[in-house]
Amino acid sequence: DVKVTQSSRYLVKRTGEKVFLECVQDMDHENMFWYRQDPGLGLRLIYFSYDVKMKEKGDIPEGYSVSREKKERFSLILESASTNQTSMYLCASSLLRAGTGNTIYFGEGSWLTVV
Amino acid sequence: DAKTTQPNSMESNEEEPVHLPCNHSTISGTDYIHWYRQLPSQGPEYVIHGLTSNVNNRMASLAIAEDRKSSTLILHRATLRDAAVYYCILSFHNSGGSNYKLTFGKGTLLTVNP
Numbered sequence: 001d002v003k004v005t006q007s008s009r010y011l012v013k014r015t016g017e018k019v020f021l022e023c024v025q026d027m028d029h030e031n032m033f034w035y036r037q038d039p040g041l042g043l044r045l046i047y048f049s050y051d052v053k054m055k056e057k058g059d060i061p062e063g064y065s066v067s068r069e070k071k072e073r074f075s076l077i078l079e080s081a082s083t084n085q086t087s088m089y090l091c092a093s094s095l096l097r098a099g100t101g102n103t104i105y106f107g108e109g110s111w112l113t114v115v
Numbered sequence: 116d117a118k119t120t121q122p123n124s125m126e127s128n129e130e131e132p133v134h135l136p137c138n139h140s141t142i143s144g145t146d147y148i149h150w151y152r153q154l155p156s157q158g159p160e161y162v163i164h165g166l167t168s169n170v171n172n173r174m175a176s177l178a179i180a181e182d183r184k185s186s187t188l189i190l191h192r193a194t195l196r197d198a199a200v201y202y203c204i205l206s207f208h209n210s211g212g213s214n215y216k217l218t219f220g221k222g223t224l225l226t227v228n229p
Contacts, residue, residue: 004158104217
């Protein structure tokens, strides 16, 4: 089975802190994604990456950056955390192109609270 | 981006079939239709996907209209474990054609009554 592992399930950080959310997948997938999920807003794409060192902005990239130095690892970085970034963050991966019908696999989510 | 429209919520009884509708009138010819579901406090999980023909797997069936402007996810016998938010999603190709992403809407909250 494909496994997408998010390093932290629950985090509490202070406003202004730099926050790293780590994600690792074990199936050699090219594509990796970071979403956030908020009540009433559904899942929104922050960034995605289709190859090592490659990235593209999603729908809400402001306040975030990403890093993909190795194929299996995709990190989401909050340079200076703010309270409006309190949310559940979901990492996902897929083989080649999701649009061709390849399944996208999600991690269990990281609940971030910024105080 | 092609958009999907789903009812906010639906209710079913245990062991009865459930038909979850999705409208996607602006679907393009190369868009796949994907269904995912999300159980409480978990990440979404894949249910089924298709392009033009109806599809079956061990979890569900996907019925796609002939004009592809709508589809229906069919759970043949709902169980309490099927209570979840169900997302109908279309694939999206960016202008460069090399990168793909799935855009999630708000989904349908399915309640299953014992």
